[in-house]
Amino acid sequence: MEIEVDADGDGVENKFDTDLNNNGINDFDKFKMGLNPFSID
Numbered sequence: 001m002e003i004e005v006d007a008d009g010d011g012v013e014n015k016f017d018t019d020l021n022n023n024g025i026n027d028f029d030k031f032k033m034g035l036n037p038f039s040i041d
Ligand SMILES: [Ca+2]
Pocket: 006, 007, 008, 009, 010, 011, 012, 013, 014, 017, 019, 020
């Protein structure tokens, strides 16, 4: 299987990856809370 875009290098394509900065927190959950989904916290 070919990986197109994988920002954090975890082997999951961005479009399927719910944690693009690989910090263990679902980025959409952070977005819903009004936080920067790419911040490491
Ligand atoms: Ca990824």
